Amino acid sequence: MTQIVQGRSDEVAYLDLADPGFDVTGHEMERAREQNWYARTPWGWAILRHAEGTTVLKDRRFRQGNARWPAQNGIHDGAWAQWWTETLLSLDGPDHTRLRKLLMPAFRSGAIAKLRPRFQALANELIDGFAERGEVEFVSEFAEPYASRILCLLLGLPDEQWPQVAYWADGLGKSFGVNVASDLPLIEECLAGLTGYVDTVVAERRREPREDLPTTLLQQQETGGKLTSRELSVSLVFLAFAGMETTRNQLGLALQTFLRHREQWTLLGQRPELGERAVEEVMRVNPTVTWVTREAAEDVDLFGLQVPAGGIVQVLSTAAGTDPRANH
Ligand code: HEM
Known part of the structure; x- marks a missing residue:
């Protein structure tokens, strides 16, 4: 478990998630994650670090945010x-x-x-x-x-x-x-x-x-x-x-x-019982679902970031899954 750093840094990147060419797994995301635990996006905020991301997914002040997707587009x-x-x-x-x-x-x-x-x-x-x-x-x-x-x-x-x-x-x-x-x-x-x-x-x-x-x-x-x-x-x-x-x-x-990671492929061939863990690991480092969306059900103070009721946050899967602060 990593430590959550309270408070708001002034260094907050803008990630243009709506741009089809934006790479959620690339260096821009990594730089943004080093600057802060979140970034701004065209739809709200992206959560980039593991501890904050998993906290939001369990936080009952947020609800499922997918219903807003058609209107957002x-x-x-x-x-x-x-x-x-x-x-x-x-x-x-x-x-x-x-x-x-x-x-x-x-x-x-x-x-x-x-x-x-x-x-x-x-x-x-x-x-x-x-x-x-x-x-x-x-x-x-x-x-x-x-x-x-x-x-x-x-x-x-x-x-x-x-x-x-x-x-x-x-x-x-x-x-x-x-x-x-x-x-x-x-x-x-x-x-x-x-x-x-x-x-x-x-x-x-x-x-x-x-x-x-x-x-x-x-x-x-x-x-x-x-x-x-x-x-x-x-x-x-x-x-x-x-x-x-x-x-x-x-x-x-x-x-x-x-x-x-061909050596991992060879290892899996030798030890097929590692299959279940391999599935988890592949989904952590190279997930198909890019982000998971939540909507604030009330005004939320999220580690110092003020998210108003109706505000959208996206937990970016690769960013959180490969956060070097986390003990994966
Ligand atoms: C590798 C394959 C899959 C991945 C990566 C995946 C990923 C996800 C993720 C991330 C969510 C949660 C989204 C959220 O909370 O906003 C979800 C929800 C869901 N998935 Fe999948 N899924 C996979 C395969 C499947 C399959 C095979 C089925 C069924 C045939 C399925 C049915 C569902 C259902 C019903 C939900 C909604 C659950 C709920 O809201 O209670 N998924 N999936």
């Missing part, structure tokens, strides 16, 4: 802006708790552990497709089909639909990019496509139940689980969006990390 209406405010990632308080409780049984570690042999079989099948060739375009030949087919398995969607699901999830994934406003037509097309598809699957499961997530969620609905049809549709689309692009990109970043 000048998008105030339309299907995507509406959908965004209804997802788990935007909700806070009782609605968040209720939805999360209804969705989470499918993701308990026991449920996931049962699927592990199928995950392994899929990985082997994909590797068999390129092993003899001795080279691979890793993202298109492994990371994307792996992430997308597992998502189809988790969500009860037919395996053969994975390329289409991947296309929609990839397009919808642009919701998080700083070019979200110019990408909006593609995002809306993918939202409509995925929603229409998920709604068809739900209607099929209503007629012919199976052992899958849509059926489980429908049964909860029928036994008074208070998940409306709209919530079911929004949530299934959200899970496809939240689960495909993140996993695909994190796998790519993991391989990139190992290519930079």
Whole structure:
């Protein structure tokens, strides 16, 4: 645990996070982190150091800040802006708790552990497709089909639909990019496509139940689980969006990390039991989620920085994860 330095330094950098060319992992971020624990950004403040970042994520004076993202990018209406405010990632308080409780049984570690042999079989099948060739375009030949087919398995969607699901999830994934406003037509097309598809699957499961997530969620609905049809549709689309692009990109970043540290790759080959720790480490030093957003629910004095109610802070993942002050 590192020590938090109280008080406000005058040396506060401005990081232009809205500039698509800005590198959140680069020297400008490192210089800013040396100057101060936070920096100013077009949307509020970025938190750069580990101790302050983890403190904010546990601080109940802040709430989830993602709901503000469409408006921050000048998008105030339309299907995507509406959908965004209804997802788990935007909700806070009782609605968040209720939805999360209804969705989470499918993701308990026991449920996931049962699927592990199928995950392994899929990985082997994909590797068999390129092993003899001795080279691979890793993202298109492994990371994307792996992430997308597992998502189809988790969500009860037919395996053969994975390329289409991947296309929609990839397009919808642009919701998080700083070019979200110019990408909006593609995002809306993918939202409509995925929603229409998920709604068809739900209607099929209503007629012919199976052992899958849509059926489980429908049964909860029928036994008074208070998940409306709209919530079911929004949530299934959200899970496809939240689960495909993140996993695909994190796998790519993991391989990139190992290519930079080949001795670690060799070590992992010799000691596969280090796999779980390797996952944590890769996500610490080379995370796919660039930042996590929070909004002040009241006026907050944050280590001397005055954040007014409604003020936005972003904990920058790479900055906090690689902060040399922290004992990682
Ligand atoms: C490497 C892969 C993944 C990464 C790096 C990742 C990252 C994250 C992060 C950072 C958050 C928190 C955002 C915040 O608090 O503002 C989050 C939330 C969430 N993720 Fe993921 N995720 C991954 C895979 C998945 C998968 C596979 C699923 C499900 C299919 C999923 C479903 C969710 C859900 C439902 C939430 C919202 C939780 C809540 O607000 O209660 N994620 N993810």
